[in-house]
Amino acid sequence: MGECQEDVPSLHWKLKQADREKLELIARRPKTSQRAAQRAGIILACARGMNNGQVAAASRVSASTVGKWRARYIAQGIESLGDAPAAARRGESPTARSKR
Numbered sequence: 001m002g003e004c005q006e007d008v009p010s011l012h013w014k015l016k017q018a019d020r021e022k023l024e025l026i027a028r029r030p031k032t033s034q035r036a037a038q039r040a041g042i043i044l045a046c047a048r049g050m051n052n053g054q055v056a057a058a059s060r061v062s063a064s065t066v067g068k069w070r071a072r073y074i075a076q077g078i079e080s081l082g083d084a085p086a087a088a089r090r091g092e093s094p095t096a097r098s099k100r
Helices: 016-027 034-047 052-059 062-075 094-098
Strands: none
Touching: 016 034, 034 052, 034 062, 052 062
C-alpha cells in the first residue's frame, strides 16, 4: 500500500473542516487519552502535507504507524482512529470475553 511508504506526501486527500475541528479538540483537550491525542496529531500533520517520515519524526513513532493511521483515516474517516476491539481467544466467544 502506497500510504505506508516513508516519502509519500498527503496531497491526494483533504481533511474535512468538521474533522479538522474535532481532531484539534481531541489533540489539545486535557482529558483526552495520550493515544487518541497522538492519532489526532498524526492526521493533522498529514493534512498539512507532511510525509510519513516527517510526521513520524515529529510524533516520535514509526513511519509505518503514521501510514497505518493515514490509511485508516482516508478509508474510513475519523471513526477509524479509535481502538479496534480486542480479538477473542481461540475457542472463546466475544460474550465470554466480556464477562471476565
